């Protein structure tokens with residue numbers, strides 16, 4: 505159903521509909537891109553944040569952007585809350601996201617409630633159902 | 648006598664770090680005999696009545712512009728102020744080749760004189776040395792390609808800091824290398840910002856009618872030719888990586904972007920709702936009075 509998609513999804517964390525993973529980090533939540541997102545983007549070489557650490561955001565606020573060898577994408581807040589910290593290493597060298605997206609390539613930490621975060625199994629089902637839409641987007645634009 | 652004119656457009660915010668960077672770049676470049684350097688007020692906030700703009704418009708020699716804006720935003724804001732030229736490739740921008748304005752001639756090519764304009768984003772280098780090195784590289788390029796001395800430095804204002812920056816503005820800037828003059832934006836905007844010139848080409852006719860903070864029309868443009876350099880979202884401010892690039896997929900929707908048209912409608916309605924409460928835009932009489940003041944009769 506998903507081409508030769510074979511990326512794995514660690515079960516020690518949850519996933520948001522906008523393809524980020526989140527895990528507890530002290531009192532905050534740490535976010536990064538899911539393997540699915542990274543797979544779509546390929547080699548990421550540009551990362552930028554348009555808000556500062558400490559910023560209060562609403563879910564779906566645009567907070568930054570990535571560019572890769574194949575694509576560009578704006579990044580959106582996965583939840584209502586306050587962004588407490590960005591990963592300076594990933595900002596300095598976005599290739600960390602490709603190398604270790606679930607570890608050293610994390611993106612930011614925030615406090616708040618990620619109400620629509622999904623368990624891994626649920627996220628996989630979500631990927632299946634949204635794959636048609638993703639494919640349309642890919643094909644529509646690649647044409 | 649000089650070979651290259653360098654304009655440093657100051658930051659609209661007076662952040663000490665930015666001031667310091669500006670000062671040290673100006674100080675170093677002032678020592679370079681082949682460069683005529685000038686400090687200018689914040690580029691985006693300049694109005695057409697600025698006296699230095701008038702002399703710059705007449706100038707047809709190579710130009711390097713440094714500002715706290717994305718390179719594309721610098722190039723097309725200058726273009727909108729009547730300072731036009733071809734896009735010079737710079738090497739400082741972070742996003743690689745796609746970071747500078749696209750290397751293509753504007754669709755209305757007659758509009759673009761042969762002179763080169765290099766646009767440098769001051770946020771792309773933390774030290775004065777990085778920017779100075781890039782200016783030196785550009786100067787070297789000018790030496791090898793068009794080693795022609797400028798008759799006289801065109802700028803009237805001194806190399807010192809401008810004390811009173813103009814009030815901030817808000818209006819769309821058009822990338823005419825992308826615009827196909829489809830006029831979607833004219834139909835969409837409810838505030839008469841856009842107009843058409845005699846050649847049936849799009850013009851930003853009444854920029855100051857635009858609603859501060861409203862970026863709505865940037866989302867309806869099929870060519871992604873409209874940007875708002877001061878918008879906090881990089882993709883709307885003309886960022887290198889984020890601006891949907893014709894050669895790359897824009898995956899923003901997968902990452903949570905609302906469908907663009909929906910968002911644009913929401914923003915336009917918000918601007919409309921707020922319009923009644925805002926201080927009324929200057930009427931034509933006020934504008935005439937301002938113009939008279941500026942003319943210094």
Ligand code: SF4
Pocket residue numbers: 821825826827828829830831832833849867868869870871872873
């Ligand atoms: S919608 Fe875009 S392409 Fe069409 S006229 Fe306006 S700026 Fe140009």
Ligand code: SF4
Pocket residue numbers: 818819835836837838839840841856857858861862863864865915918
């Ligand atoms: S941002 Fe809004 S007010 Fe300004 S030109 Fe676009 S649609 Fe018109």
